Amino acid sequence: MSDPRPQIALALGSGAARGLAHIGVLKVLEEEEIPVNLIAGTSIGAALGALYAAGVSVHRMEKAMRDLDWRALARLIDPTLPTSGLIDGKRVATFLEELLPVSTFEELRIPLAITATDVETGEPLIIRKGNLLEGLRAAIAFPGIFTPVPFGNRFLVDGGLTNPVPLDVAYQMGAAKVIGVCTIPRVQQPSAEAFLPYKGHHRAEPSRLRHFFTAAHIEKLFGDIWRPENNSEKEPPTRNRKPPNIFSICSRSVAIMENRINALQLERLHADVLIWPDFEDLTMLEFHRAIEAIAAGEKAARSVLPQLRALRDA
Numbered sequence: 001m002s003d004p005r006p007q008i009a010l011a012l013g014s015g016a017a018r019g020l021a022h023i024g025v026l027k028v029l030e031e032e033e034i035p036v037n038l039i040a041g042t043s044i045g046a047a048l049g050a051l052y053a054a055g056v057s058v059h060r061m062e063k064a065m066r067d068l069d070w071r072a073l074a075r076l077i078d079p080t081l082p083t084s085g086l087i088d089g090k091r092v093a094t095f096l097e098e099l100l101p102v103s104t105f106e107e108l109r110i111p112l113a114i115t116a117t118d119v120e121t122g123e124p125l126i127i128r129k130g131n132l133l134e135g136l137r138a139a140i141a142f143p144g145i146f147t148p149v150p151f152g153n154r155f156l157v158d159g160g161l162t163n164p165v166p167l168d169v170a171y172q173m174g175a176a177k178v179i180g181v182c183t184i185p186r187v188q189q190p191s192a193e194a195f196l197p198y199k200g201h202h203r204a205e206p207s208r209l210r211h212f213f214t215a216a217h218i219e220k221l222f223g224d225i226w227r228p229e230n231n232s233e234k235e236p237p238t239r240n241r242k243p244p245n246i247f248s249i250c251s252r253s254v255a256i257m258e259n260r261i262n263a264l265q266l267e268r269l270h271a272d273v274l275i276w277p278d279f280e281d282l283t284m285l286e287f288h289r290a291i292e293a294i295a296a297g298e299k300a301a302r303s304v305l306p307q308l309r310a311l312r313d314a
Contacts, residue, residue, distance in 0.1 A: 008311055009038035009175030011167045011271065012045025014160030014258060015183030016142070016284035017293060019044030020065050021277045024297025025181050026058045032305065034179075034312050039112045040169035043160040045181070046114035046139035047096060050132060053110040054102045064099060065290040087146050093137045105129045113169050114139045115159030119148050124162035126169055143254065160254065164262040167269040177311050180271035181297070184255070184262050185279065255284065273307045275300045 010029075012022045022045055029036060041049030051061055102108060105128055113128045116138040127135040138149040138156035148155035163169065170178045266274070277300035282292055301308070 006176030006314065007037040007174055008035055008177045008179065009040060009170035009173060010036050010049070011165055011170040011178055011180045012039065012041045012049045013165035013180070013182050013184065013262075014043030014045060014158065016044055017287040017289065018183040018185075018277070018279050018282055018284055018296075019048065020287070020290045020293035021183050021279075021297030021300070022048045022181055023058060023061050023065065023290075024277075024294040024299070025275055025301045026052055026297075027062070027294075028298055028301035028305075029179075029308070030058060032308055032312065034308050036110060036179075038170060038173045038175050039110055040114070040166040040173060041112065041139070042115045042163055042166050043140055043142075043158050044183075045166075046159065047136055050096075050108070050112055050114070050136055051099055053108040053112040054100050054132075055109045056099055056101065060099070062290075062294060065287070065294070068287050068290060092140070092146075093133055096136055097133055100132065103132055105132050105135070108132070111173060113166070113173055115163045115166050115169060116141075116149075116151070116156040117159055117161040118154045119143065119157045120155060122162070124159065125154075125156065126172070158254070160258050162261070163265070164258045165265065165271075167265070167271055171269075177272045177314070178270075179273045179275065179308070179311070181275045182262065182266070183277060183279075183293075183297075184258050186276070272311060273304055275304060 013019070015021070026048075036052075039049040039053050041047070048061065052058070105112060111128075113126050114135055116125045116127060116135070117123070118125060127138070134149070134151065138151050139159050141147070141149050141157040143157045143161065146157070148157050150156075159166070164184055165180050165182045167178055167180050170180075275297075277293075277296040279293070279296050282289055282296070
């Protein structure tokens with residue numbers, strides 16, 4: 001006999017390192033016994049949503065992400081000749097594969113839909129069947145950093161370009177109620193996506209890229225991303241300022257687009273409960289700060305417990 005209760009979907013959005021807050025949200029949902037019948041995911045939300053849909057425990061997810069220090073992150077990077085991206089993404093896919101107990105969408109315990117973007121046409125795509133790892137590689141292919149992923153006759157990149165928080169996908173899956181999780185900073189907080197200029201020069205030639213992507217260089221590249229105490233508004237611009245590094249340019253460009261798209265979509269689409277963590281100075285590439293991101297997700301989810309419990313008890 002089918003369950004007469006309304007189907008509740010979880011829509012997990014993009015946000016790179018900030019998206020680790022999804023783990024904190026999942027912890028609270030489990031504690032409160034909030035049923036999750038369907039999952040729609042974009043970018044990091046697709047990856048974590050797939051793990052949860054496959055039956056990977058929240059505890060295991062949290063441990064895996066908390067173990068991502070700079071050296072562990074450096075091991076996940078497989079540089080490629082910079083034609084369509086700097087990183088191939090196969091090592092990240094292997095990292096996910098080691099965590100996933102299944103290989104196809106059809107084997108998942110909870111129905112899952114993930115989003116991607118056709119980089120040539122700009123068309124948003126929803127992937128719901130077939131090879132799970134192949135779909136995830138496409139869903140998390142951050143443009144300019146990861147190479148586009150061949151998918152049939154298309155080349156796919158991060159779904160966050162067209163659908164930062166996939167509320168519409170959740171409803172298309174048949175959800176009656178949707179819990180949305182947005183880990184993109186609010187538009188009225190521009191400081192969350194400001195970046196400092198890169199302080200050093202690394203003019204690496206393609207043949208030297210593998211040496212360029214050491215743990216120390218990754219920390220230098222990512223560590224130059226803006227923090228409040230170094231706000232450029234407090235420091236007048238000078239002629240000696242150096243341009244941002246390529247990671248900052250790519251991440252900032254995508255963040256600008258996602259902020260605008262997200263603002264428009266949230267005006268148009270309704271989430272029964274919208275969970276929107278605050279991150280203070282946590283930037284989108286600081287995966288080594290998983291503890292803080294997860295805590296932010298927990299805090300945000302607990303702040304809307306009355307609404308979550310109302311969904312559960314409906």
